[in-house]
Amino acid sequence: MAHETALVGTIxxxxxxxxxxxxxxxxxxxPPLVGYLLAGVAVGPFTPGFVADAHLAPQxxxxxxxxxxxxxxxHLSIRDLWAVRAIALPGALAxxxxxxxxxxxxxxxxxxxxxxxxxFGLTLSVASTVVLLRALEGRGRLEAPEGRIAIGWLIVxxxxxxxxxxxxxxxxxxxxxxxxxxxxRLAWALGEMAALGAFMWLIGARLFHxxxxxxxxxxxxxxxxxxxLAIALGVAFASAQIFGVSFALGAFVAGVVxxxxxxxxxxxxxxxxxxxxxxxxxxxxxxxxxxxxxLIRQPLQVFLVVAVILVGKTLAALAIVLLFRRxxxxxxxxxxxxxxxxxxxxxxxxxxxxxGLLPEAGRGLVLAGALLSITLNPAVFAGCDRAGRWLARRRxxxx
Numbered sequence: 599m600a601h602e603t604a605l606v607g608t609i610x611x612x613x614x615x616x617x618x619x620x621x622x623x624x625x626x627x628x629p630p631l632v633g634y635l636l637a638g639v640a641v642g643p644f645t646p647g648f649v650a651d652a653h654l655a656p657q658x659x660x661x662x663x664x665x666x667x668x669x670x671x672x673h674l675s676i677r678d679l680w681a682v683r684a685i686a687l688p689g690a691l692a693x694x695x696x697x698x699x700x701x702x703x704x705x706x707x708x709x710x711x712x713x714x715x716x717x718f719g720l721t722l723s724v725a726s727t728v729v730l731l732r733a734l735e736g737r738g739r740l741e742a743p744e745g746r747i748a749i750g751w752l753i754v755x756x757x758x759x760x761x762x763x764x765x766x767x768x769x770x771x772x773x774x775x776x777x778x779x780x781x782x783r784l785a786w787a788l789g790e791m792a793a794l795g796a797f798m799w800l801i802g803a804r805l806f807h808x809x810x811x812x813x814x815x816x817x818x819x820x821x822x823x824x825x826x827l828a829i830a831l832g833v834a835f836a837s838a839q840i841f842g843v844s845f846a847l848g849a850f851v852a853g854v855v856x857x858x859x860x861x862x863x864x865x866x867x868x869x870x871x872x873x874x875x876x877x878x879x880x881x882x883x884x885x886x887x888x889x890x891x892x893l894i895r896q897p898l899q900v901f902l903v904v905a906v907i908l909v910g911k912t913l914a915a916l917a918i919v920l921l922f923r924r925x926x927x928x929x930x931x932x933x934x935x936x937x938x939x940x941x942x943x944x945x946x947x948x949x950x951x952x953x954g955l956l957p958e959a960g961r962g963l964v965l966a967g968a969l970l971s972i973t974l975n976p977a978v979f980a981g982c983d984r985a986g987r988w989l990a991r992r993r994x995x996x997x
Contacts, residue, residue: 608641608650609658612882613875615640620878629976631732631881635969638885650886659883661831662876663727663941664849668830669873670731670740670749671853672866678746679753679854686750689918693751693936694758696914697723700906705960708899714957717950720762721964722906724755726940727846728880729972733935733979744931747919751932756847759942761787766949787842794841794848798855802833806852807859814861823868829856830869846941880941881972887944888969892962903967908978912937926989930982937978938971939964 619633619640641650679686701719702712710718730752731740739745806829813825830849837848856862893900912933919929947964950956 604651605654607648608654609879611641611648612637612650612655612879616878616882631729632973634878634881635885635888635973638882639888639890640885641882642886642888644889644891650882652886655879655883655886658876659880660845662873662878662880663846664834665827665830665869665873666728666731666877667846667850668834668853669866669869671850671855672857672862672869673741673853676854676857678741679750682743682747682750685747685919685922685924686754689747689915689922690751690754691758692918693911693914694720694723694755697906697911700910701903704899704902704906710957710960713955714950714960717766717946717955718960718964720759721943721946721950721956721960722903722939722967723911724759724939724942724946725752725911725936726938726943726968726972727752727756728877729938729940729975730935732877733975734931737931737979739931744928747924747928748932748935751915751936753847753850756844756942757791759946760791760843760847762946763949766946766953766955790842794837794843794851797841798833798851802852803855803858806856807861810856810859810861810865814864819868822864826865826868827872844942884940884944884965884969884972887965889962889965892966896959896963899963900966900970903963904970904974907939907967907971908937908974912978912982927986930986931979934975934979934982938975939968940972943968 615637616634619637620630621633623633623636624630639645641648643649643652698716698719701722702715703719705715705718706712730748734740734745734748740749809825809829810822813822816822829852833852834845834849837843837851838845841848856865859865915936916929916933919932920926943964947956947961951958951961
């Protein structure tokens with residue numbers, strides 16, 4: 599009997615290598631995610647041996663992002679997010695502007711046109727959803743004040759990037775298949791986001807609670823788990839198809855709505871195992887995109903890109919949070935959590951290349967910056983923690 603092996607092979611080999619490399623990384627006292635990224639490099643097209651399906655891996659990784667954002671939403675209330683709007687909204691936009699300016703400046707030094715420089719800068723301005731949330735969760739700060747600020751910041755970045763993806767064809771001189779103007783398309787995008795929020799608030803809350811309650815009353819654990827996954831993945835898919843927002847944002851909104859239900863804790867527990875497995879596949883898929891030869895061909899450019907992500911974004915976020923008179927430990931945590939790039943950067947870089955707004959070399963630099971910044975993000979956290987302790991000791995010394 600013949601078997602279709604692409605999906606099974608991709609999952610089996612990716613998870614096996616992720617375990618092996620992740621185990622080795624933990625023995626070396628490195629974060630396991632470093633091993634997951636190396637596993638992706640090993641199954642990618644730029645290294646010999648088994649090559650995972652380049653089309654299936656990103657879709658499997660997207661499921662991990664959806665489940666992660668859904669579970670995060672289950673732990674946060676609308677009240678928590680609204681409480682940090684005063685810092686998350688202006689802070690995220692200001693930090694994105696600084697990072698975009700730094701990236702565009704690098705592109706200008708390399709002789710790229712202004713449009714390509716702006717697109718390149720934007721790819722460096724938005725943090726990875728998966729990395730940020732896993733880092734906060736691993737440190738027990740997901741529901742702390744600094745965690746709520748960072749998540750609110752992340753949501754603003756995701757909304758901003760959704761609008762950027764709408765506007766990018768216009769920047770390339772295209773009006774889209776419908777021939778509509780830029781202003782109309784922008785208004786339509788904003789209207790879709792508002793419609794999603796209204797639908798979830800007015801209808802989704804009651805509907806999802808009823809579904810979970812019916813599943814819970816059957817006494818079947820399996821059926822309840824299926825209901826949770828159906829809501830998470832179904833809402834994510836419907837949000838993208840109907841309201842034009844990202845899968846991750848749709849899943850997050852669904853989680854926030856279900857948070858108000860008395861079954862939210864059980865829903866979160868049921869989603870955890872699959873969330874963790876697919877989150878690993880996200881890191882593997884990132885590693886698959888990385889061509890290690892760029893470290894030899896363009897070492898200086900890679901170094902400068904990583905410096906913008908790790909140093910430029912960190913200092914910008916730190917300064918912004920301190921300007922809002924938040925405590926230094928809070929500012930350091932928020933700054934460290936944003937010192938990497940990920941999913942939206944890949945999407946934007948791919949669209950930029952397709953529209954002729956970013957050279958292929960730019961996408962290579964974005965991928966290199968993503969992999970290295972994700973790998974080094976734990977070191978940024980450790981450095982910020984040490985800096986916070988050192989400054990605390992300095993303040994406590996008698997003068």
